[in-house]
Amino acid sequence: MALLVVPACLLVLALLIGPMILMFRISLNQFSPTQLMVQALSPDNYIKAATDPYYQQIILATLGIALLCTLLTLILAFPAAYWLGRMESRWKSLVVIATLFPLLVGNVVRSAGWMALFARDGLVNTSLLKLGVISAPLEIMYTTKAVIIGIIAVVLPYMILTLSAVIESIPRDLEYAAANLGASGARVFWRVILPLSGPGVAAGSILVFVLCMNTYATAVLLGGPRFKMMAPAVYDQFVRGNNWPMGAALAFMLLAVTMAFTVFGSVAFARKYRTG
Amino acid sequence: MAQLTLEKLTKRFGTSIGVESLDLSVNEGELVALLGPSGCGKTTTLRMVAGFLPPTSGRVLFDREDVTQLPAYKRATGMVFQSYALFPHMSAADNVGFGLEMRGLNAAQRKTKIDEALKLVRLSHLADRLPRQLSGGQQQRVALARALVINPRIFLLDEPLSNLDAKLRAEVRLEIRALQQRLGLTTLMVTHDREEALTMADRLVVMDGGRVRQIGTPQQLYDSPVDAFVADFVGRCNILSGRRANEREFRTTGGLLLPTDVASSERDDADAFALRPERITVVAGETGEVRGRVQAITYMGAQTEYVVALGDETLVAVRPTPDAGEPLAALKPHDAVSLQWDRKVPRLVPQTSK
Numbered sequence: 001m002a003l004l005v006v007p008a009c010l011l012v013l014a015l016l017i018g019p020m021i022l023m024f025r026i027s028l029n030q031f032s033p034t035q036l037m038v039q040a041l042s043p044d045n046y047i048k049a050a051t052d053p054y055y056q057q058i059i060l061a062t063l064g065i066a067l068l069c070t071l072l073t074l075i076l077a078f079p080a081a082y083w084l085g086r087m088e089s090r091w092k093s094l095v096v097i098a099t100l101f102p103l104l105v106g107n108v109v110r111s112a113g114w115m116a117l118f119a120r121d122g123l124v125n126t127s128l129l130k131l132g133v134i135s136a137p138l139e140i141m142y143t144t145k146a147v148i149i150g151i152i153a154v155v156l157p158y159m160i161l162t163l164s165a166v167i168e169s170i171p172r173d174l175e176y177a178a179a180n181l182g183a184s185g186a187r188v189f190w191r192v193i194l195p196l197s198g199p200g201v202a203a204g205s206i207l208v209f210v211l212c213m214n215t216y217a218t219a220v221l222l223g224g225p226r227f228k229m230m231a232p233a234v235y236d237q238f239v240r241g242n243n244w245p246m247g248a249a250l251a252f253m254l255l256a257v258t259m260a261f262t263v264f265g266s267v268a269f270a271r272k273y274r275t276g
Numbered sequence: 277m278a279q280l281t282l283e284k285l286t287k288r289f290g291t292s293i294g295v296e297s298l299d300l301s302v303n304e305g306e307l308v309a310l311l312g313p314s315g316c317g318k319t320t321t322l323r324m325v326a327g328f329l330p331p332t333s334g335r336v337l338f339d340r341e342d343v344t345q346l347p348a349y350k351r352a353t354g355m356v357f358q359s360y361a362l363f364p365h366m367s368a369a370d371n372v373g374f375g376l377e378m379r380g381l382n383a384a385q386r387k388t389k390i391d392e393a394l395k396l397v398r399l400s401h402l403a404d405r406l407p408r409q410l411s412g413g414q415q416q417r418v419a420l421a422r423a424l425v426i427n428p429r430i431f432l433l434d435e436p437l438s439n440l441d442a443k444l445r446a447e448v449r450l451e452i453r454a455l456q457q458r459l460g461l462t463t464l465m466v467t468h469d470r471e472e473a474l475t476m477a478d479r480l481v482v483m484d485g486g487r488v489r490q491i492g493t494p495q496q497l498y499d500s501p502v503d504a505f506v507a508d509f510v511g512r513c514n515i516l517s518g519r520r521a522n523e524r525e526f527r528t529t530g531g532l533l534l535p536t537d538v539a540s541s542e543r544d545d546a547d548a549f550a551l552r553p554e555r556i557t558v559v560a561g562e563t564g565e566v567r568g569r570v571q572a573i574t575y576m577g578a579q580t581e582y583v584v585a586l587g588d589e590t591l592v593a594v595r596p597t598p599d600a601g602e603p604l605a606a607l608k609p610h611d612a613v614s615l616q617w618d619r620k621v622p623r624l625v626p627q628t629s630k
Contacts, residue, residue: 177361
């Protein structure tokens with residue numbers, strides 16, 4: 001049976017681990033505007049990425065947006081996930097498909113849709129102006145707001161499905177028992193549903209956080225040229241700047257920060273729920 | 277403790293009937309068991325009393341207070357679930373304390389009551405364990421303590437013993453009954469286990485298809501069932517269909533004449549003869565009024581079961597296992613036997629009552 005895992009492992013080794021080793025080697029090289037990449041073994045790129053305020057700001061902004069989006073997604077997803085997890089109708093599989101449906105549209109196409117909505121003369125502004133709700137068009141496009149909305153729309157289905165699977169596994173009788181003992185709906189949620197959803201909250205949050213950290217198309221299309229997140233910055237280094245060593249170093253920084261938070265989150269969570 | 281009254285309580289799921297016009301009152305300190313096959317509406321009834329399910333029509337009253345519209349968390353019923361429904365992330369003590377916390381008691385007040393409740397179910401030494409660290413029987417007792425500690429107005433038991441093994445079940449049955457009587461708990465219990473119902477309940481409600489078939493004490497239901505369904509459901513029963521032949525005999529559809537006393541059966545529409553196996557005496561040899569041949573003998577320890585063929589019909593008799601040397605002990609399949617019973621004992625009942 002163990003042999004069955006071999007092809008998949010080889011594939012991962014060849015297509016993921018291999019390039020990563022190459023990338024790591026590249027990240028230790030140096031960049032010269034005339035010769036592009038110069039062979040070297042120096043940590044300079046990492047030092048620059050960690051100390052240059054320009055890159056520091058990008059890393060912090062990416063981290064901030066990812067954390068905020070994860071939190072907002074969690075809050076938005078919970079009611080939907082609860083509803084889906086408790087659904088007993090035969091239409092349930094259809095609802096699951098409907099939840100996944102937005103993912104069938106690529107991020108670029110989706111962001112183009114958001115652009116049509118958020119632009120100065122887009123649907124949102126035109127409607128609100130015509131209705132007299134606002135007197136001047138709102139600036140949504142090319143702001144952090146637009147990026148956050150765009151990202152949440154992408155990651156919401158992942159969170160909903162992860163949470164609903166866990167909520168589904170919480171016996172309904174526990175809610176009845178809590179109500180029977182005098183707990184109102186809100187208290188049933190805080191004392192029973194939420195604590196028991198812990199594993200789903202953790203899994204969904206990690207998944208969504210990683211996706212947010214690596215946002216590319218949404219950040220570029222809705223954030224505009226001046227808005228910087230890590231993934232576009234990596235791309236810029238490789239393609240616009242032709243600076244492969246710096247791009248590779250930034251990519252590893254992104255990976256390191258993402259992993260650090262993921263591991264930290266998992267450990268903190270495991271500690272909190274060790275007895276549960 | 278309060279009196280529980282159900283008035284024309286009805287629950288329909290779409291077009292199908294969950295419970296149809298159920299009238300029942302459980303007196304203060306009384307234990308009433310709802311008994312019936314799965315899907316008979318007993319659990320639906322219990323859930324309506326607890327407030328988990330809104331009735332389609334009818335009323336639920338605690339004493340004279342109409343609680344039909346009251347949400348579950350304001351009803352102050354104490355329920356023991358079939359699954360126990362203990363909160364897996366809380367210790368036994370915290371499970372017991374949950375209801376007290378919801379009632380706004382502070383930690384010190386809770387502690388006293390939790391200790392008291394755990395002592396009542398003899399679990400004080402396991403207060404800090406999580407449910408998964410407890411055996412099934414211990415979990416069940418935590419569930420009991422949790423339901424009782426809030427001084428419920430009505431005590432509700434949903435198949436409380438079905439997840440315990442047979443030996444423990446008999447023990448816990450007596451324990452719950454003793455507790456219920458000592459504390460004077462007005463109790464509504466749901467079960468599909470007739471033995472559980474007969475041994476624990478003051479009164480039984482036999483339900484089928486959302487309707488009540490019969491309400492009465494265990495003895496009434498066992499000895500005087502209103503129809504063949506009840507007769508069969510509350511205990512093993514020989515049921516033969518046919519018609520009464522005259523004042524002293526019942527003729528089965530197979531043409532067999534069975535002694536009975538029509539005066540002891542009230543109903544004219546009776547088309548079934550019901551007789552419990554332990555009421556039949558088996559005598560070796562062809563001496564009596566009802567004669568047949570032994571088809572099978574099953575030794576069950578203290579008792580022995582005899583399946584006797586009477587023409588096309590069969591009757592099952594259960595007797596105390598005879599000592600070696602008694603004529604019955606030598607009985608073998610195909611031997612001729614006579615069956616006897618007090619002719620006042622068989623009930624002539626309809627197959628189904630409307």
